Each structure stands twice: as structure tokens, then as C-alpha cells.
Amino acid sequence: MDDATLRTRMQDLREGHTGNPEQGAEAFSPDGRWRDNAGEDWLTGRDAIREHFESLAGGEVTWDPFEVVLEGSTALVRYRLTHRSDGVDFACEGWARLGLGEEHLTSWDAIWAQVEPDPSPVAD
Secondary structure, rough: HHHHHHHHHHHHHHHOOOOHHHHHHHOEEEEEEEEOOOOOOEEEOOHHHHHHHHOOOOEEEEEEEEEEEOOOEEEEEEEHHHHHHHHHEEEEEEEEEEEOOOOOEEEEEEEEEEEEEOOOOOOO
């Protein structure tokens, strides 16, 4: 996967996290795999990944990758996710190891920890 395609897939992931589950799922190959946190079961296929993104619906969600390390067919992404809904704020920071195919992601394997939410308003 070249740099431009990786940037496109990162934007697809942002869209999936922030309200466009279809676009998020399309970042993955048809048999792509997703594990939200170490120890959890793998989700396999775009339909399952789309359902994961749909579970984030409602409220305001931000997903910000702030470090990306590319090494061959793998990318390591450090990110922060914030979800505000019905007066409840949730935030986490984590690392995800992305499997990279030619045009699509083949996997997302993350580990994250809950952190204090940033009290500032969510930016558009």
C-alpha cells in the first residue's frame, strides 16, 4: 500500500468512527478482520466491521490518529477516540496494528485504555 492509499484508508476510518459506517467498512478488504481490544473476539468481513461502526452512532464522536509508523505491510497507528452522548463522555487512547493489502486494510488489531475526556467542545 502506498502512502496516498494509506492516507485515504485513514480518512475512511475517521469517517467510520464519526458517522459513516459504510465508508469505514469499505476501508477493509472483503475478508478484513477487526479486533477492538486485545482479548476480544475478531470480527470478520465488511458487514461485521460496519456493524461495529454503527454501534458508535449517536452523540458526537471524534477519532484522531496522531502518530503513524509504516513498516512494510503493517502500519502502527496511535489514536484518541472521544464519544459524547446523553451527557456521558468517554475517551480512550490506543494503538492499532493495521494489516495493509494493496488497496485495502486487511486487519485492525488494537489495544486501548480509557483516559479522561477533554472538556472542550468537539470540533467539526
